[in-house]
Amino acid sequence: MYKILEKKEIAMRNIWYKVHAPHIAKKVKPGQFVIVRAFENGERIPLTPVMWDKEEGWIGLVVFTRGKTTLRINTELKEGDSFLNIAGPLGNPAPMEKFGKILAIGLYTGVVEVFPIAKAWQELGNEVHTLHVTFEPMVILKDELEKAVFKHTVETVSIDPNKSFPENMKNVTARAKEKVREMIENLKPDLVFMVGPVGDQKAIFEVVKEYNIPMEVDLHPIMVDGTGMCGACRVHINGEVKFACVDGPSFDAYTVNWDELIARSGYYRDLEMKAMQLYMEKLQAQGGAQ
C-alpha cells in the first residue's frame, strides 16, 4: 500500500499525486516508469515518476484522465488513501550523454516524461530546449521546466466546444508540427526527443526525418506486467521484436514500426469505451462525476 501524501489538480484533467514509495524513490532514474494498480479489480497501468525525493521516500505522479482507470483513480482516490501496488522502477534510464543541443517535445501529459529527462540532460551540460504543446487549460510543469532547462516554450491550442475532442486534438497535432519545424530550422538541434500519443509521435517523426536529425522516442504500447513476462508491449524495432518495458521505453524513432504500434495501441478501444461509459453511468447515478 502506497499512501497518497498529497493530491492536487494542477490543470484540467491533470492530477498530481505525491505518493509514499521509498523503494522506488531510492532507485528511479529519468526515463523509467512504474506500474500502478489502484484497485482490487483494477488494471495495472504504467505511469511516470515526474519528480521524487530519496530521503523523504516519495515519488510524484501526474495522472491524466483518459479512460476508465485514470478517471477512476482521479475520482475515487483521496489524499490519505493509498495505491494498492506500485512496482518499479521499470524500463531503462534515458541515456545520459552530452548530445549538444537538444529539442525535447512533450504533447499533452507526455511532458511529464520529458521533464526529468530534460532536466538531467541540461544538468549534464546539454543545451536543452523544451516544447510543450497542449490545450490551453492543460498546461503543466511550466515553472518547473522554465527553471530546469535552457529554454522552455509552451504552445497552446484553445478547445473549440463545438467540435469533438478528437477533432480538437488534430489542431494540437498540426500546431506541434508547425512549431517543431520552426524550432528545428532555428535551433538546428543535435537530437530530438519526443513523448506523446503514438499518432503524434509518428507525425512529428516525419517532420524530423526531413531534416535527418537523430530522434529518440519513449514508446507507450499497452503493458500488463512491465517486467518482460507477457509480451503485450512488443514492437518491431528494425525488424526485430522488442519488449518496450525491458528493452525500452526509449527507442530510435527511425527504427520503429509505427503503423504496427498504432494498431496495437488501439486494439481494445471498443472495450475501453464500454468500460468508460459504464463507469460514467455509475458516477452519474451516484450524482458525483467530476
Add this chain to the structure above:
Amino acid sequence: MMVKRKIIKERIPTPERPVEERLKGFMEVNLGYTFELAVQEAQRCLQCPYEYAPCIKGCPVHIDIPGFIAKLVEYKDEPDRAVKEALRVIWACNTLPATTGRVCPQEDQCEMNCVMGKVGDKVNIGKLERFVADYAREKGIDDELLGEMLPEIEKKEQRVAVIGAGPAGLTCAAELAKDGYHVTVFEALHKPGGVLVYGIPEFRLPNEVVEKELEKLKRLGVEIKVDHIVGKTVTIEELLNRYDAVFIGSGAGTPRLINAPGVNLNGIYTANEFLTRINLMNAYRFPEYDTPIKVGEKVIVIGAGNTAMDAARTARRLGAEVTIAYRRGEEDVTAREEEVEHAKEEGVKFEFFLNPIEFIGDESGRVKAVKFMKMRALEEKDAKGKRKIEPTGETVILEADTVVIAIGKTANRLIVNTPGLEVEGGVIKVDENLMTSIPGVFAGGDAIRGEATVILAMGDGRKAAKAIHEYLQKKAKESA
C-alpha cells in the same frame, strides 16, 4: 503392516464435473476423492518395500508413497487421524501436495512404474496425495500439524533473501524458515505464487489452494515483499549486503515468440499474456474487472504443452472454437495426459504436423488466419527422443481471429543480466549444490532448467535450502 488383501485391478475413479458445466466457468474440473473413495484406492496399493518401491524412485522428491498411503488404510476408521499421519509423511519431502497432486505429470513420474500396472491400473498416487492435502486444508489439519512444528523452530540470526514467489522460491523460503532463518521473499508481481497464480487456470488449480500455502509461509514468519523487481527495485549485489545468502527462483518468465511475419498483429497473444490477463487480472470478468481481453470466435493455440492446453481450455470457456496446432505428432505432445483428455472432452480440436510460417491480418491489423507449413516425421530421433520433423513443402491456411503462442519460455531477463552471474543457454548456471557463479547466491526451478515442472522447482527449493543452511553454518563457524 503387510496385510493380505485382494487385488483390485481397476482404479477407483475420481468424480469429474460434467463437460457442459465446465464450459460455463472456471470451476475445478476434477472433484477429487472423498475419504471413503480414497481409502478404497489406497487399498489397491501393494505396499512395496521402501527400498524397492518404483513409485518413490519416480517421484522427483522421493515421497514415501507407500508410507503415506498406508496411513490412510491403517486409520481408516479415524479419517482426521489418517489424514494427519499421511500428511506428516508427505510433508517430510513435499510441502505443496495440494498443488503437486493436481499438476504433476504423474504418468511420467511416480505412477510410471507402479507395480500395480502389471496386473491392472496403476495406483492413483496423484489424486491420493491431493486428497490428503485437500482434506487437511478443509479440516484445518495442516494448521494443526504446522502448529506442532512451530515451537520446535530455533530462531537464528542469519537472513536469507529469496527472489521470486513461485514454487521454487516459496519452498526454499518455507524450508529455511523451518530451520530458523529470517527469510524475505522479493516478488515482482502484485501477487505471490508465480505460475501457480498467473499461469495455471483455476479449473486446474483453485486460487484458495495457493493462498493456503502462502498463509502457511506467513505463519512461519516469512515476509513477502511484492512489487519488488530484483534487478530494478533492488539488485542482487545490494541483497548480498543485507542478507547472508540469496536464492533465485525467478522462473522462466520470458515468452518465446515465433519468428514469422505478422507475429505482432492484434489478436496474437503469448500464452503468458493471455493467461495473465485471465488468471491474474480476471479479464474474463471484464468489465467488472478493468483488464480487457478479446477472445474471438476462432482461436488457434500453437504448441502442445501444459501451457497450450491451459490456453485452449480457457478459450473454450470463453466461448471460442479452439484448435491446437502442433508441429509434431500426437505421440510427442508434452502436456499431462489428463489435460489432453480433458481438452478433447471439452471440444478442443487438434491438428498435428503444422508449423506456423505466417500470420495474416486484416486492414485493421488484426489477425485473420495463420499459414502453416505441413510437416512430416522422420524415423530418426533427436536428442530428446522425439522423431525429427521436416517440411513437406505443402502449406495450409487456417482461419483465426485469436492466436495464442505457447511454445515455451526462457529465463527472466532482468535477473540473467546480473553482472557476474554465469548463464548458459539462457538459464542460470549452478553447481551440484545449486550455487551460482556468485558465492552465496543459489538458484533453482525454471530459472536453472528452462520451463520444467512444479515438483522439480519445489525439489530445487528444498535442496537449495539445505545447501544454504550448510553454507551459512560454515560461514557462522568461520566468523566465530
